[in-house]
Amino acid sequence: MDTVHQGDLNGEKGVYHINTIDEVTQWEVIECVEKISERYLVPVLKHLMTQYPFTIHRFHSDNGSEYVNKKVVELLNKLLIEFTKSRARHTNDQALVEGKNGSIIRKHMGHWHIPQSEATKIQSFYNETFNHYLNFHRPCGFATETVDERGKIKKKYETYLTPFEKLQSLPKPEQFLKNGVTMESLKKVEQQRSDIECAKLMQEKKIVLFRSFSKPGILT
Numbered sequence: 001m002d003t004v005h006q007g008d009l010n011g012e013k014g015v016y017h018i019n020t021i022d023e024v025t026q027w028e029v030i031e032c033v034e035k036i037s038e039r040y041l042v043p044v045l046k047h048l049m050t051q052y053p054f055t056i057h058r059f060h061s062d063n064g065s066e067y068v069n070k071k072v073v074e075l076l077n078k079l080l081i082e083f084t085k086s087r088a089r090h091t092n093d094q095a096l097v098e099g100k101n102g103s104i105i106r107k108h109m110g111h112w113h114i115p116q117s118e119a120t121k122i123q124s125f126y127n128e129t130f131n132h133y134l135n136f137h138r139p140c141g142f143a144t145e146t147v148d149e150r151g152k153i154k155k156k157y158e159t160y161l162t163p164f165e166k167l168q169s170l171p172k173p174e175q176f177l178k179n180g181v182t183m184e185s186l187k188k189v190e191q192q193r194s195d196i197e198c199a200k201l202m203q204e205k206k207i208v209l210f211r212s213f214s215k216p217g218i219l220t
Contacts, residue, residue: 001061002097003036004105009113015122017105020048021097024170026140027052027163028100029131032122036066042075051131053186054167054176058082062094104134108206118213129205135163136190137198142166164190 001021006014016036021028029051033040049056059081061067067085076083086093108130114122139162143155164186167173174183193201 001059001067002094002101003064003066004101006109007111007113009115012113013116014113015116015119017109017122018044018048019097019101019105021100022052022054022163023096025054025163025166026096026100026142027054027167028104028134030105030126030134032119032126034116034119038069038071041066042071045072045075051127053178053181055178056081058084060084060086060094062086114213121209121212125205125209129202132189133198133202137162137193137195140166 002019004017004019006017008014013035016033018031018033018041019028020030029048031044031048033044059076060083063085073083109122139160141157142159142161143157144159146154146156148154161169167176167186168183170176177183
């Protein structure tokens with residue numbers, strides 16, 4: 001899990017994107033909040049976890065105070081989720097989500113300032129369209145590791161699957177699902193639209209979203 005800030009403008013903070021990703025399937029859920037105080041963050045964490053179709057066993061973050069605090073620890077303890085955090089000065093501990101921050105959030109939301117008042121609109125876009133596109137219709141690269149004669153690990157990215165396809169490829173994937181969730185119900189969600197149809201819809205919804213922002217010139 002990581003936080004992406006959408007820039008400052010004239011001393012005013014922008015929105016915050018909360019990015020989470022599963023290290024096995026690359027299932028990704030993104031949310032958007034006005035601020036990263038406990039008042040905003042704890043409800044978002046609860047909502048994030050409900051959007052994963054499988055059981056969460058571990059929660060990993062950097063050392064940011066928005067995650068390393070009493071309220072978050074209480075929530076995770078209640079859900080029996082182990083909490084780990086990155087080591088100081090070891091940025092690779094967060095490598096997967098850091099990469100997704102750039103290839104997903106920055107690619108689609110940009111680097112420019114977006115006022116905090118727009119957080120609700122972005123949150124709706126994520127929940128209604130974007131997260132669905134990421135998990136059922138956008139392929140991710142999965143590395144194949146080999147060890148050379150010197151013992152050095154090399155990675156090749158020859159396998160590309162959507163997070164849902166990766167989930168299906170696991171041995172007996174049903175064993176990982178939450179109560180009430182089945183592979184059949186997830187397949188029905190996937191089959192609602194083709195990959196191209198879903199990508200087009202996502203782009204159309206994103207254009208509508210950006211045009212609705214109050215600040216002029218946000219698309220430039």
